[in-house]
Amino acid sequence: MKSRSFLTSCAFFFSSVRLRLTLWYLAFIAFLMCLFGGSLYGTQAYLSSDAINARLDTQLYQDAQQLRDVYRTALLRNVQPNTQTVQLSSNEFVLLLEPDTTMLDMRGTLPANIIQQLQMRAEGNQTLFDISIPDQGSSSSGERRGWSWNWHSEPGYRILMTPVLNGQERVGVLFVGLPHSFSIPIVTIWMWHGFMGLLVAAIGGYWLAGKSLRPVKMITRTANEINATDLRRRLNLKRRDEFGELAATFDQMLARLEAAFKQQARFTADASHELRTPLTIINLEINQALTQASTPEEYQQALEQIQVENEQMAAIVNSLLLLARADAGQIALQQEEVDLSDIALASVERLLPLAQRKDITISTGELPELIVQGDPHHLGSMLTNLIENAIKYTSGIGKHVHVELAREGERAVARVRDDGPGIASDHLPFLFDRFYRVDKARTQKGTEEPGGTGLGLAIAQWIVQTHHGEIRVHSTIGSGSLFEVYLPLQPEGAAKPELTCDNKK
Numbered sequence: 001m002k003s004r005s006f007l008t009s010c011a012f013f014f015s016s017v018r019l020r021l022t023l024w025y026l027a028f029i030a031f032l033m034c035l036f037g038g039s040l041y042g043t044q045a046y047l048s049s050d051a052i053n054a055r056l057d058t059q060l061y062q063d064a065q066q067l068r069d070v071y072r073t074a075l076l077r078n079v080q081p082n083t084q085t086v087q088l089s090s091n092e093f094v095l096l097l098e099p100d101t102t103m104l105d106m107r108g109t110l111p112a113n114i115i116q117q118l119q120m121r122a123e124g125n126q127t128l129f130d131i132s133i134p135d136q137g138s139s140s141s142g143e144r145r146g147w148s149w150n151w152h153s154e155p156g157y158r159i160l161m162t163p164v165l166n167g168q169e170r171v172g173v174l175f176v177g178l179p180h181s182f183s184i185p186i187v188t189i190w191m192w193h194g195f196m197g198l199l200v201a202a203i204g205g206y207w208l209a210g211k212s213l214r215p216v217k218m219i220t221r222t223a224n225e226i227n228a229t230d231l232r233r234r235l236n237l238k239r240r241d242e243f244g245e246l247a248a249t250f251d252q253m254l255a256r257l258e259a260a261f262k263q264q265a266r267f268t269a270d271a272s273h274e275l276r277t278p279l280t281i282i283n284l285e286i287n288q289a290l291t292q293a294s295t296p297e298e299y300q301q302a303l304e305q306i307q308v309e310n311e312q313m314a315a316i317v318n319s320l321l322l323l324a325r326a327d328a329g330q331i332a333l334q335q336e337e338v339d340l341s342d343i344a345l346a347s348v349e350r351l352l353p354l355a356q357r358k359d360i361t362i363s364t365g366e367l368p369e370l371i372v373q374g375d376p377h378h379l380g381s382m383l384t385n386l387i388e389n390a391i392k393y394t395s396g397i398g399k400h401v402h403v404e405l406a407r408e409g410e411r412a413v414a415r416v417r418d419d420g421p422g423i424a425s426d427h428l429p430f431l432f433d434r435f436y437r438v439d440k441a442r443t444q445k446g447t448e449e450p451g452g453t454g455l456g457l458a459i460a461q462w463i464v465q466t467h468h469g470e471i472r473v474h475s476t477i478g479s480g481s482l483f484e485v486y487l488p489l490q491p492e493g494a495a496k497p498e499l500t501c502d503n504k505k
């Protein structure tokens with residue numbers, strides 16, 4: 001993971017989704033608190049307003065007028081008052097006193113001390129007044145009042161005192177009262193506000209979550225649209241936050257996948273092409289022999305050509321099999337102490353007849369004892385391939401191939417130098433790619449011998465990398481080539497390093 005500079009980290013922090021979500025969340029909570037507090041305050045303001053009292057007064061005057069008529073009629077006729085005809089609120093009370101304050105009738109429940117207070121005020125003209133209830137805990141009927149919250153500082157009643165007159169004569173005193181204001185249970189108010197708050201929080205939270213997760217949706221949609229044939233697509237999310245980072249990582253992964261798919265497709269196409277060519281030639285040779293050849297020499301020539309093509313195919317198939325098994329990590333490499341000088345000498349000896357045939361001299365420089373940990377068979381075929389290439393491509397142009405070993409710090413280096421044609425610099429970066437050949441001709445220049453498969457250096461690179469080493473090439477046109485293989489030396493008395501069998505680089 002790349003380390004970020006302080007300034008980049010700061011810039012990232014200030015544009016991060018984490019910070020933005022926190023700020024959004026804070027703003028939302030502040031908004032919610034204002035809404036909750038404001039609505040509570042508004043409710044209070046409304047319930048304690050004059051409008052409420054005015055409404056109470058109007059209701060009291062209306063009810064008192066109707067009741068006064070009902071009571072006057074009943075008192076004059078000396079019958080039971082029929083107050084049921086007057087529609088009263090459930091919490092409204094009615095008290096009728098005789099002029100001497102004896103109680104004649106009562107509707108609703110009233111604490112005894114309130115009745116006493118009213119008896120003391122049963123004189124004079126129609127008056128509107130308030131009385132407070134000092135002790136809410138007890139009532140005249142002995143019932144406990146439920147826990148309620150009155151917005152006034154002191155709970156009480158709004159009362160209208162109306163004398164009941166028969167002409168000028170006072171025959172009764174009527175009190176009609178209503179609780180000072182609506183006594184709304186605090187639990188109800190909180191429940192309502194809480195419910196509204198939760199509703200707003202749920203809607204806001206849903207919106208906030210949707211807004212923050214929009215890039216994830218977009219990433220998911222694009223990821224769903226991408227398939228193996230459309231790996232050129234990229235998210236290109238230009239954001240400097242966590243989602244931008246995620247999208248960039250995703251794009252990098254897509255780029256790697258695209259490269260891997262392209263490589264795979266090219267490999268398959270190259271492999272088919274390489275195998276198809278010898279097959280076509282074999283087919284042609286057979287047809288020609290069957291239709292045109294008449295002498296034993298012509299048959300001999302056709303069979304020799306078929307053999308060459310067959311050997312070429314076998315070489316390709318063997319190399320492909322090796323690379324495929326290497327890719328799948330199926331090749332079990334031996335781990336033993338290997339002296340590179342033994343390997344180099346064996347490879348040179350093996351290739352001396354070929355060099356002589358091609359009129360090339362192989363010289364060896366210093367070959368000191370250099371112990372590396374590895375697989376002698378694979379290391380041998382890697383070095384043989386490099387020397388064989390040097391002989392093959394130098395033939396007809398140069399005369400010498402030189403092999404030497406050296407120690408460079410903790411590493412052993414094997415060098416194979418030739419004075420052949422050299423390789424143009426624009427080919428060098430691709431030299432170790434599978435099926436890459438500088439000269440695409442199927443036969444080596446000036447000879448009828450088959451060219452290579454283009455897999456030798458890819459296999460050599462795999463072997464070197466598996467041994468934790470490195471392979472380099474230095475070459476310029478006309479001045480020959482130098483291949484160098486660096487391998488870690490086995491430290492004295494050190495534990496054996498694990499060989500990696502992963503060639504998917």
Ligand code: ADP
Nearest residue numbers: 389390393437438439452453454455456457481
């Ligand atoms: P091939 O089977 O064709 O030799 P390699 O992978 O071994 O495949 O080599 C890849 C290509 O690199 C060769 O086709 C050749 O063009 C070039 N090459 C390899 N070694 C040399 C060399 N010593 N001199 C010039 N060209 C070379």
